[in-house]
Amino acid sequence: MKDEYGIRRTGFIIFWVYMVLLFCVQGASAARIKDLAAIKGIRSNQLSGYGLVVGLNGTGDKDKVSFTRQALANMMEKMNIYVDQSALKVKNVAAAMVTASIPPFARIGDNIDITVSSLGDAKSLKGGILLLTPLKGVDGQVYALAQGPVTLAIPAGTGDRDSHLLVARGINGASIEREIPFKLDGKKNLVLSLFRPDFTTARRMSDTINSALGQDIAKTVDASAIHLKVPETMWKKNVAEFIADIERLSVIPDTIAKVVINEKTGTVVIGSDVTISSVAIAHGDLAVTINQEDGTEKKEKVMNLPGTSTIGELVRGLNSLGVEPRDLISILQSIKAAGALQAEIEII
Known part of the structure; x- marks a missing residue:
């Protein structure tokens, strides 16, 4: 003992x-400014869409889930196949909500990951294929198209009760079809937003930026914001380089x-x-x-x-x-x- x-x-x-x-x-230890703050307005945006996962081995929605049958019937009609909605069996199909995050400055043709979540009473999305699904932003515009196989993270197989079988991932499962406009060149003023608001850290950032790039470039606004004045020689076409110069500077954050x-x-x-x-x-x-x-x-x-x-x-x-x-x-x-x-x- x-x-x-x-x-x-x-x-x-x-x-x-x-x-x-x-x-x-x-x-x-010091940290880079890019790990402590970000330029206000440069952020990712959320996308979502309604889709169908097909090819399931009898683990799809039950017949009582009417919106799955309706969506399947509508899709078949677009292919000039007219069927009685009430006669459809959807045990191999599952309705799903598809979500994704589009990063800033994403270009047309870039691929992003998607998350597919069951909406009905399906048992599992294992082995399913997501049909073509438009992903829209809050403005109602389509920014990406998602399609392809989805995978589950099941460490011990389908019999593992600790595994969540109703949420799947699609790696590079969507392609960007519309860019979110954000123009840097021409901006004379920027705001650096701290991830963790702190007056001391904000002051240290301002002092470091002014010491490295010149006086009166950075001014502490409050605990979470630093106002940046882009130099006249850079704001016309080199704003991205100006931001890069700031991001690589190191500051000791206060806690x-x-x-x-x-x-x-x-x-x-x-x-x-x-x-x-x-x-x-x-x-x-x-x-x-x-x-x-x-x-x-x-x-x-x-x-x-x-x-x-x-x-x-x-x-x-x-x-x-x-x-x-x-x-x-x-x-x-x-x-x-x-x-x-x-x-x-x-x-x-």
Whole structure:
């Protein structure tokens, strides 16, 4: 029992030492601006369309799904085949909603991935073929055409109940037929939008851009936006190069002190900027072992942590108590309630 506890405690200490080193390395690392922000207005757009998946091995919609029969009858009429809708059997056909995301600056003929989701009561889309499906944007215009085989992610075969059989993917399953117009050349002003709004990070970005490309190019608007003034020599036909020059610049992003807790799994992630004020900790039967000068050992139930303790001091102190992740959750929440933890606690 003692050996098992020692192994578990040693593994816990190694895990936290690794996390401390990881945070220390990441805390001082810089990131490219393209990984922290994007030009406002340059984004992907969502497309969707109604389609039919055929060729299913009896796993399609039941006959009571009227819209599948109706869609199949309409498709056959376009091929000059007139049938009685009520006489159609659709067990090998499934109605589906097809969705896709068209990236910015996509050109005619480019291929994009699609997601095919069952709309009726089909059992599985395995082995199906999606018939030609127009994909429309919110403006009602057709921007892509989807067609072809769809595949499922089934790690253990069709008998695996953990697999989801009613959603399939089509890799490069749609081709772009209409481009979304977005003209860069001629723009004299741009807005750089941060993925994670932060005043300090935004200021650092502005300073970095101005230092690298010249003063008065970037101006911090708020925590999430930086106004960019395109130089006169570039706004007529070199705006793309101007954006590329900005994206490759590196900035050290600032982060708030945060502790993220997942109570379901017992996972605790502590940011490198987390500090605590003076506090004494006692938790259950856990005790600190202190080696005295005469060679004897003394066990204390309470551990004192000095003010402005860093993450490393906190981890070392809690490790001395033999604290495991689930105990650590309770301790951190108690320290926060006592007002001694200078960090935000987020429970997911």
